[in-house]
Amino acid sequence: MANCFYVGTRNGVKGEILVIEEALIVGVFASGVRMSIPILFAALGENIAERSGVLNLGVEGMMLLGAFSGFMGTYLTGNIVVGLLMAMGGAAALAALMAFLSVSIRTNQLAAGLAVWLLGVGLAALLYRLSFGVVTIAPSIHSFNPVEIPFLSQIPFAGPVLFNHDPMIYLALLMIPVTHIFLFKTNLGLKIRTVGENPKQADTLGVNVYRIRYLAIIIGGAFAGLGGAYLSLVITGSFSENITGGQGWIALAVVIFGRWKPLGILIGALIFGMVNAFQLGLQSTGTTIPFQFLLMLPYLLPIAILAVTYKRSIAPAALAVPYTRGER
């Protein structure tokens, strides 16, 4: 693999090549961590929704609306925290629509998710254009400054890769144990999982299936909003209509790959982030491989992963099954 990094360094001196190589590898890994964050947020949220038995295909739309509303909030107030709250709110509103369609009306969950996806994509593009018109230079915002974690950031290699990032990354990583404890150690988490495995039983035990599913979907939406906001507020500092580029769909694959467990999801998100950073790093070295083929990797990888892992994965038993109280 290291061979790849020699491509494009047109310098015969061995020592210099090694220096370039190490800097590049550290850079690739650090940006790999960064690039896994939107997917990580979105997949952790989708996992909560799916654990409650609702397959929300609208992740991409919620991420995109989150990316827009987060950008808009930050642009208008100059406060990135307000932006993040707006991102969560915007995406959660779309998630509430998903909940209304799939839980209250019991629309086919796939159809409802597709509707939410397309609505999110349309709304984000429309509102952005209505707000800014056709612009040659995209408006941008000032993003977070990286926060170095004392001492830890000084560790060779691991320091710059893991401990010299913006605060959102630490929040995302913190969400892994948080969602794990939430799902597996709290009363509410138990309710969510029961509703996703056997809603009828949950109902007879006095759990309000509808309310739990609403809650799980809306929490999932807020997470997707954070993932989208990470793209617009941190990675690019601006918004564009295709800023998510299918990452919401990749997040859905990552949930399956992670077997509906936060730690598994982290691994899946990291693999994606690393591959994406690797292909971008390879592009910047001026390789002869056409860039389109490199850009395909982040899309082909989840397909390959699904092909390998799909049969062994066990989804929540009631996933994508609408629940009607009082029906057999």
Add this chain to the structure above:
Amino acid sequence: MTSLPTHSILINKINLRSMVPFLTGGLAFVVGGIILSSAGVDPIHAYQIMIKGAFGSVRALADTLVKTTSLLILGLAVAVAFKCKIWNIGAEGQLYFGALGGLLAGLSFIGAVPILAPIVVIIAGFAFGSLFSMIPAALKVKLGVNEVIVTVLLNFVALLFISYLLHGPLKAPGFLSYSPNIFPQSELPILLSNTRLSAGILIAAGSAIGVFLLMSKTKIGFEIRSVGANIKAARYSGMNVAKSILITMGISGGLAGMAGAILVSGVQHRLIEGISPGYGFIAVIVALLGKQNPVGVTIVAFFFSALLAGSEVMYRTLGVPVALAQTLQALVLVFVLIGELFLRWHPKWSKG
């Protein structure tokens, strides 16, 4: 009796209930109007321009029909798959592969043969789209991989592959990343002079009839519907479910590819990167709203094409973004889905 499928009602009963989707769908335009007026655009004026832009002149109507050609065929493509409960969201990518197939045929020696050439171009489009759809179909049949995510992601792969070809091997001389033009003999004949309305619309109409006959009168169609209605029952009754899924995806991807070939042969006469402005995604809404039946798909495809054509005029005259059309289409779907609540209201729900 578990959940009702979202799409089984309407078809037989023509009464007051059949008006519900139109009424609730209309609410989408109210919401769109609110968004417009909050952005300082007079919604009544905007919608007037939209209607004029879609139907106001022969040219406008022709433009609407050009778009109907694409949306109808793609809507049918997605609807056939949905009928078999295969969630093919990959029509956009299949369209681009079909466009590639049509282009290659139109550039080859066959492309210069009069009369025969357009037929070969269309068939090549069908074949390429069909072949590309075999990837998710094989993954589904062999490994049980759900097709939704795979088909969505393959759209990106297809677009990148076409982008590579147009920047590299298939690039015409010059600055822009276009392919060379196909032979004039490969172009579909124009039906209405001074417009872009080609014989593609006839192919689209023929496809609607063909899909109707296929689904309702043939053994294959019966098997597709049986697998879609109840895959277990179909399997127990001795049907080859895997074969049905492969055939369904082949037809679905093939139709989508044909839509791509018609864009090359009937409209652009070459392949460009943005040859489809997301028709393959709009087709998902068309299929869902059209209740997956050819008549419904035709009506929705025409209506949505008018919306697209009208919104382009609206953009040119008022500067209202074209994304309005996309938003309205998604909103129509949302409101119609909500409207179905009234169609199958039963008292249990109100207690929920």
